[in-house]
Amino acid sequence: NAGVTQTPKFRILKIGQSMTLQCAQDMNHNYMYWYRQDPGMGLKLIYYSVGAGITDKGEVPNGYNVSRSTTEDFPLRLELAAPSQTSVYFCASSQPRGGASTDTQYFGPGTRLTVL
Amino acid sequence: TQLLEQSPQFLSIQEGENLTVYCNSSSVFSSLQWYRQEPGEGPVLLVTVVTGGEVKKLKRLTFQFGDARKDSSLHITAAQPGDTGLYLCAGAGGNTPLVFGKGTRLSVIA
Numbered sequence: 229n230a231g232v233t234q235t236p237k238f239r240i241l242k243i244g245q246s247m248t249l250q251c252a253q254d255m256n257h258n259y260m261y262w263y264r265q266d267p268g269m270g271l272k273l274i275y276y277s278v279g280a281g282i283t284d285k286g287e288v289p290n291g292y293n294v295s296r297s298t299t300e301d302f303p304l305r306l307e308l309a310a311p312s313q314t315s316v317y318f319c320a321s322s323q324p325r326g327g328a329s330t331d332t333q334y335f336g337p338g339t340r341l342t343v344l
Numbered sequence: 345t346q347l348l349e350q351s352p353q354f355l356s357i358q359e360g361e362n363l364t365v366y367c368n369s370s371s372v373f374s375s376l377q378w379y380r381q382e383p384g385e386g387p388v389l390l391v392t393v394v395t396g397g398e399v400k401k402l403k404r405l406t407f408q409f410g411d412a413r414k415d416s417s418l419h420i421t422a423a424q425p426g427d428t429g430l431y432l433c434a435g436a437g438g439n440t441p442l443v444f445g446k447g448t449r450l451s452v453i454a
Contacts, residue, residue: 232386261441263444269446270348270350270445270446270447271387271444273441273442286441318386320386333387333389335386335388337385337386338384
């Protein structure tokens with residue numbers, strides 16, 4: 229199994245450009261997450277999804293959008309890139325028991341984004 | 345908002361030394377997880393603790409969940425260069441998403 233895959237690995241954007249960060253998992257997990265990790269900081273939750281067609285905002289959703297049309301895929305969209313969005317983005321998935329998001333999260337390798 | 349404070353932020357030690365890192369909060373968590381992240385990779389789960397006072401061991405790593413389920417510690421015995429990485433704690437509160445601390449960056453020098 230590939231687990232959680234993310235593309236691209238690196239990207240440089242100019243201010244105002246848009247892009248989509250791709251995330252896919254082959255573990256049939258219902259829950260998927262997008263985090264950003266800034267230098268010296270932990271992971272901050274951007275958006276998450278508890279199943280196809282259901283998404284919800286995390287701690288830092290402004291400037292981002294997501295969709296979940298299938299169980300496998302959870303793309304993250306940046307519409308108007310800003311320097312403040314320079315970060316490493318991680319996608320993760322989990323298969324919770326009992327409806328709670330407390331089980332193991334499996335992370336992808338990350339996408340390093342720079343906005344100039 | 346639930347917050348997790350990790351200390352120390354940075355730790356550099358010699359191979360063979362022992363160390364303890366801490367994860368503290370004013371909030372009660374239903375469970376707490378520890379992840380290790382190596383450069384250029386995503387975090388990988390080490391352990392989940394659920395019961396107040398619970399102690400779990402993973403080879404040279406010992407994890408403890410506080411009696412009140414507000415804090416946790418990670419103790420490494422005889423650290424090795426392979427232990428180098430960013431250690432993140434994450435707390436779960438029922439049906440809410442995990443809350444991550446900022447991490448402790450550990451460097452073990454041979």
